Amino acid sequence: MRYVLGSQEPAVDGGPRGSGFIPANHLQANRLIATFNGGFMASHGAYGAMADGLEALPAKDGYATVAIYSDGDVRIGNWGDTISADGDFIAWRRMRVWLRMAQSTSCL
Secondary structure: OOOOOOOOOOOOOOOOOOOOOOOHHHOOOOOOOOOOOOOOOHHHOOOOEEEOOEEEEOOOOOOEEEEEEOOOOEEEEEEOOOEOOOOOEEEEEEOOOOOOOOOOOOOO
């Protein structure tokens, strides 16, 4: 899984922006499954976004986060709780929602 910052969003005025392009090494046959364009604009709350070391919007504690780590692990959790700010990330993206974590691992 990869996340690429857009050339216009997400970003704050005068802030860093991404290329909006999929890196060439990910355009190989049998590697790219799907792409999509979408998400919240900075004006919708500036919940946070980072890719390849470029932080377009700072993170906010407590909000749902999809985090992609340098070892390829992908985790979904709440920033500052189940997703620690000191992780070795390739990218992360924040959403306006909170995740309610289950208190039990029992399926019954």
